[in-house]
Amino acid sequence: MKQILIVSGWLVGMSLTLFVSILSLNTLTRTQELPALILSQLTTGTDTNKLLTVSNFSGAVKGISTAVQTGDARPILIAQFLEENNSPLSPYDYWGDYLVYVADKYNLDYRLLPAIAMQESTLCKFIPPDSHNCLGLGVHSQGTWEFPSYEANFDKAAEILRTNYLDEGLITPEEIQDKYTPLSQGSWQKAVSKFMYQLETAEF
Incomplete structure (x- = not known):
């Protein structure tokens, strides 16, 4: 019985670890894709007023993101x-x-x-x-x-x-x-x- 409990606990722990890892990877991927999306919008005529409000990236200056400046x-x-x-x-x-x-x-x-x-x-x-x-x-x-x-x-x-x-x-x-x-x-x-x-x- 003790061995069964240990194995069950190990399986639950591994499942939680795997879930957290997948969630973190998905968040990182979406964050990396966002600057590319902004540049794509900049070159295709998307509302530039919205682009100028982006300030969530490292290097942003007074509401102008590094990604927008690159474009x-x-x-x-x-x-x-x-x-x-x-x-x-x-x-x-x-x-x-x-x-x-x-x-x-x-x-x-x-x-x-x-x-x-x-x-x-x-x-x-x-x-x-x-x-x-x-x-x-x-x-x-x-x-x-x-x-x-x-x-x-x-x-x-x-x-x-x-x-x-x-x-x-x-x-x-x-x-x-x-x-x-x-x-x-x-x-x-x-x-x-x-x-x-x-x-x-x-x-x-």
Whole structure:
């Protein structure tokens, strides 16, 4: 009888151990599959607003998961920044893609152009009529630079920032300010830095 009880107890213990092992393996497998699912959704047009709320993975930054960043969240962040501030630049998805394209073309921080545009014109809301000049280029008492399109304005601004600023060692908003708008007394760089931080963290 004693041997029967020992064998029965051993069988029950082994069954419980096997059950717990199977349950743990299933949970681990589902966890590993989730980042791949998010990337799949990112590339197939699934609701990106939902993707930006994911923050359960190691390395997540203010609601943007590492998995989403791997799929390049920059256009999404810019598009949401434009939408949150009711920018006339629409459709927002197009401008998110375009501003990232221009930033990569001239090797700029993707946040710089939208941050400057936010400071100079509230993302193109307040500009000289028909100028398409969202970044304050050549705006002075003697006249204002005009561009045939917003795209032309951002492309020219990116070219100027690369050749006349970054290539000369003026990289941070504080360094750029001294040449871009020297009379601002620090307010410009503080605002641009704030908007760049918002774009990085999605704290709009």
